[in-house]
Amino acid sequence: MTPDEQDLIRKRQRDRARLMALLLGGFVILMFAITIAKMSINQ
Amino acid sequence: MLSLARLVRTGSPCQPILGQGARNGRRVRDSCDSRDVKHVLSKGWRSRLGFLGFSNRRQPLIGAPVTSLLVPAESIIPASSRDLFALTKPRVMSLVVFTGLAGLLAAPVAVNPVLGFAAVLCIALGAGAAGALNQWYEADLDAAMKRTANRPLPAGRMSRQTALHFGVGLSVFSVVLMDVAANHLAAAILAVSILFYVLVYTVWLKRRTAQNIVIGGAAGAFPPLIGWVAATGEVTLLPLLLFAIIFLWTPPHFWALSLFVKSDYANAGVPMLPVVAGVSTTRRHILLYTLPMTAAAVAPWALGLAGWIYGFASIAFNAAFLILALGVLANRATEPAAMKPEKRLFAFSILYLFALFGALVADRWLVA
Numbered sequence: 001m002t003p004d005e006q007d008l009i010r011k012r013q014r015d016r017a018r019l020m021a022l023l024l025g026g027f028v029i030l031m032f033a034i035t036i037a038k039m040s041i042n043q
Numbered sequence: 044m045l046s047l048a049r050l051v052r053t054g055s056p057c058q059p060i061l062g063q064g065a066r067n068g069r070r071v072r073d074s075c076d077s078r079d080v081k082h083v084l085s086k087g088w089r090s091r092l093g094f095l096g097f098s099n100r101r102q103p104l105i106g107a108p109v110t111s112l113l114v115p116a117e118s119i120i121p122a123s124s125r126d127l128f129a130l131t132k133p134r135v136m137s138l139v140v141f142t143g144l145a146g147l148l149a150a151p152v153a154v155n156p157v158l159g160f161a162a163v164l165c166i167a168l169g170a171g172a173a174g175a176l177n178q179w180y181e182a183d184l185d186a187a188m189k190r191t192a193n194r195p196l197p198a199g200r201m202s203r204q205t206a207l208h209f210g211v212g213l214s215v216f217s218v219v220l221m222d223v224a225a226n227h228l229a230a231a232i233l234a235v236s237i238l239f240y241v242l243v244y245t246v247w248l249k250r251r252t253a254q255n256i257v258i259g260g261a262a263g264a265f266p267p268l269i270g271w272v273a274a275t276g277e278v279t280l281l282p283l284l285l286f287a288i289i290f291l292w293t294p295p296h297f298w299a300l301s302l303f304v305k306s307d308y309a310n311a312g313v314p315m316l317p318v319v320a321g322v323s324t325t326r327r328h329i330l331l332y333t334l335p336m337t338a339a340a341v342a343p344w345a346l347g348l349a350g351w352i353y354g355f356a357s358i359a360f361n362a363a364f365l366i367l368a369l370g371v372l373a374n375r376a377t378e379p380a381a382m383k384p385e386k387r388l389f390a391f392s393i394l395y396l397f398a399l400f401g402a403l404v405a406d407r408w409l410v411a
Contacts, residue, residue, distance in 0.1 A: 005120070012121040019124045030161060034224050037157040 122201035129195055130178055130206055131171030131213075138396060139170040139266045145400035146270025146285055149407045154274045161224035162273035166266050168217035169233045173240040173262070175210035179203055180245050187311040190304060225273035232272055236265035250312070253319040257332075260293030261286075267400065281348045284339055285400075291336035292396060295329045295368060299389040302326070302371075303379040326372045329388070333368040337361040340399060349403060350410035356402030360395050367391055 143166035147159055154162075178185065178196055186197035195201040214237050222230035244259030264286045271282035301308055301315040302325055308315040317325040340361050344354030370384040 009120055012123055015124055016121060030164075031223075033157045034161055037155045041155060041158075 120200075122195060122205050126195035126200050127205075127209060130175040130201070130209060132174035132178075133171075135174060136167055136170045138393070139263065140167045141397060142285075142289065142400050143167075143266035143270040145404050146267030146282060147274050148270075148404045149267075149281070149285075149400075150271050150274035151407075152274050158224050159274070162221065162229065162270065165217045165221035165224065165230075165233060165273075166269055168213055168220070169237050170266070172210050172213035172217055173237045175206055175213060176237075176241045177245045179206040179210055180241070181249075182206075184250075184311050184313065188307045190307055221269075221273070226276045228276060228278075229269055229273040232265060232269050236262055236269065239265075250314065253314050253316045255314070256297045257294050260290050260297075263293055264289035280346070281343055284343050284346075284348070285403075287339040288336065288399065289396070291332055291339055292392065294332040295336065295364075296389065296392040298325050298329050298332075299371065299385045299392065302385045303382040303389075305379070322377055326374065330368045330372050333365055337365060343403070350406045352410055353399075353402045353406040356398060360398050363391065364388075364395055 140163060144163050147154060147162060178194055182196040182203060185191035185194050191197065196203060196206055214234075218230050218234045218237070221233050240259070240262035244255065244262050248255040248259050267285035267289070268278065268282045271285070272278060298316055302317050302322060305315070305317045305322070309318045316328060320328075340357045341354075343349040344351075344357055349357075367384065367388040371388050374382065374384045376382055
């Protein structure tokens with residue numbers, strides 16, 4: 001594998017890791033909001 | 044800049060081998076790993092296809108030059124997030140999200156905005172997952188069609204395994220989240236819609252019968268039903284009519300498209316109606332399906348389930364749809380360049396669905 005290929009692979013991995021972090025953060029916020037919404041409905 | 048296509052090529056030096064199997068019309072595999080280049084050639088497939096009948100096996104690709112049938116070797120480079128997004132068929136998803144949201148907003152109950160957002164998100168994710176699994180299964184077909192050849196899998200920018208994992212993971216996630224955010228019934232219908240699109244339409248029907256989009260169209264008709272059930276927890280007459288509208292709208296919509304991209308479908312071996320039954324039969328069938336579609340579309344107003352805004356919009360847009368379908372019927376052209384009525388109907392059919400469901404929501408919020 002050439003250095004160019006290795007660089008591209010690392011760049012893709014970084015991009016995907018960043019995206020995954022964002023998605024996980026969004027998921028946590030969404031689950032929190034759903035929980036609060038359900039609690040308010042049940043009250 | 045480093046060319047990904049070059050990386051893909053250098054990633055696998057395999058070349059296809061056209062042997063006796065190709066000449067005999069059987070599926071051919073190259074001498075390399077089965078994940079690499081695959082192509083199929085066949086002759087005499089028309090004789091195996093009945094107009095309405097089912098063939099007992101997956102149809103092979105036919106007619107296209109060998110080079111266009113190649114599915115490039117899978118990339119050794121991780122897929123980009125842009126390609127993962129493209130795997131979800133975002134343009135199709137926009138219509139799914141809109142109709143799902145319309146079903147949710149048309150329901151006669153107040154929906155918590157967070158739960159409503161979560162439900163629509165689940166519908167979008169479920170549609171994206173189904174799209175990803177569809178592309179995973181149809182990579183060979185997509186490679187043979189100009190319209191789809193640049194998708195991540197046929198272009199070799201993503202491995203099939205990545206697409207499969209992405210599709211299955213997203214499917215499970217969307218159904219579980221729907222169950223948490225809405226209710227069991229909405230989650231169950233979402234699961235059924237994903238399975239229907241992948242197993243019934245993609246795997247079973249698409250390559251076997253000209254009725255593929257008639258039956259398979261049901262998969263795209265689920266979103267307003269899911270949206271309604273997510274809001275109310277029950278299935279009533281209006282969401283069933285919304286389901287029927289999209290179900291009956293799908294054949295004229297896709298047949299209009301397939302008329303002017305007929306050669307693409309023929310080259311890929313997809314037994315779309317114009318390929319199997321001819322152009323004039325398809326034009327008659329477009330009108331044939333437009334009539335019950337208009338009846339289903341006007342029914343919510345006629346039955347008193349929707350108000351005057353929807354009634355006016357449904358009559359106006361269905362009249363326009365009918366006129367355009369008659370224009371398609373009157374057209375005698377066989378060349379795509381002369382198929383302006385078909386292109387007009389296809390473009391209008393998208394607007395039609397947006398307008399109809401938009402009018403339903405406007406009716407519910409402005410009149411009710």
